[in-house]
Amino acid sequence: MKYAIFLGAGASASCGAPVQNNLFKEYFKNRSNISRRHCFDADKMATFFCSQFGINVEEGNLDNVDFPTFEEVLGILDLALAKDESFRECGLASEDHNPSNSISQLRQMVVDLMAYTIYHQVNFVENKHKELIRSLDSNKLLDDCFFISTNYDILIDNAITDKGHSIDYGCHMVNHAFCVENEFNSNVKTIPLYKIHGSLNWLYCPTCNEMTLTCGKGAIDGEKKSCDTCKGLMQKIIIPPTYFKNFNNYFL
Numbered sequence: 001m002k003y004a005i006f007l008g009a010g011a012s013a014s015c016g017a018p019v020q021n022n023l024f025k026e027y028f029k030n031r032s033n034i035s036r037r038h039c040f041d042a043d044k045m046a047t048f049f050c051s052q053f054g055i056n057v058e059e060g061n062l063d064n065v066d067f068p069t070f071e072e073v074l075g076i077l078d079l080a081l082a083k084d085e086s087f088r089e090c091g092l093a094s095e096d097h098n099p100s101n102s103i104s105q106l107r108q109m110v111v112d113l114m115a116y117t118i119y120h121q122v123n124f125v126e127n128k129h130k131e132l133i134r135s136l137d138s139n140k141l142l143d144d145c146f147f148i149s150t151n152y153d154i155l156i157d158n159a160i161t162d163k164g165h166s167i168d169y170g171c172h173m174v175n176h177a178f179c180v181e182n183e184f185n186s187n188v189k190t191i192p193l194y195k196i197h198g199s200l201n202w203l204y205c206p207t208c209n210e211m212t213l214t215c216g217k218g219a220i221d222g223e224k225k226s227c228d229t230c231k232g233l234m235q236k237i238i239i240p241p242t243y244f245k246n247f248n249n250y251f252l
C-alpha cells in the first residue's frame with residue numbers, strides 16, 4: 001500500500017450529505033413524517049431540547065434556529081452518565097426510576113436519530129466517491145490505496161462495491177463471505193477501508209460478541225434488529241464525535 005486516503009466529514013458533505021450541525025434541525029422539521037416503527041420519543045426529545053438548550057421545537061420557523069451540534073448534545077449526555085447525574089426537568093425518569101438508565105435511553109435515541117437522518121438523506125445525494133474509485137481504478141492505483149473514514153454513511157462503501165470490489169474493514173464480519181459477490185473472481189480487488197467511528201452497515205451482537213454486515217447497499221436506519229443466532233438485540237456500531245472518546249468496543 002502506497003497511498004492512504006482519509007475521508008472526513010467534508011467528503012460526505014461535498015456529496016450533499018447532512019453535516020452534523022443540521023441533523024437535529026432536519027429531524028425536528030420532518031419528525032411528523034417519521035414512521036412509528038422507529039423508536040424515537042419525539043416528546044422526550046422536544047422536552048430535552050427545551051430544557052437544556054432553550055429551543056422550543058413546536059414554535060416558529062426552525063430554519064432560523066441555531067441547533068446544537070452532535071458533539072454538544074452527546075457531550076452533555078456523556079458527562080451526565082460519567083458523573084451519574086440526571087436532569088431535573090423533562091420527566092426523563094426511566095421506567096425503573098434509575099436516572100442513568102433514562103440518560104442512556106436518551107443517548108441511544110440520539111444516536112438512532114443520527115443513523116436515521118443520515119440513512120434517509122444519503123439515499124438522495126450524488127455519490128461523488130464513485131468518481132474517485134473509478135479514477136483510481138482506471139489509473140491502476142486502487143491496489144495501492146487504503147481508506148480511512150470517520151463517516152458513518154456508506155457512500156465510499158457503495159462506491160467500492162458498485163465497481164465489483166470487496167471491502168476489508170479490518171475486523172471479522174461473520175457474514176462477510178455471504179455478502180461478497182464473485183469472491184473468487186480474480187478481477188475482484190479487496191480494498192482496505194477502516195471506519196474508525198463505526199458504520200451504518202455494521203451491527204454488533206453483545207451476546208455472541210460478533211459483528212455482522214448488512215449486505216448489499218443496505219444500511220441500518222434507526223430500527224431495532226435482532227441477531228440471527230441468539231435473537232438478542234443487536235447494537236449499532238456508531239461512535240459519534242463526542243468530547244469523551246469511547247474505546248469500549250473491541251472491534252474499533
Ligand SMILES: [Zn+2]
Nearest residue numbers: 205208227230
Ligand atoms: Zn447473537
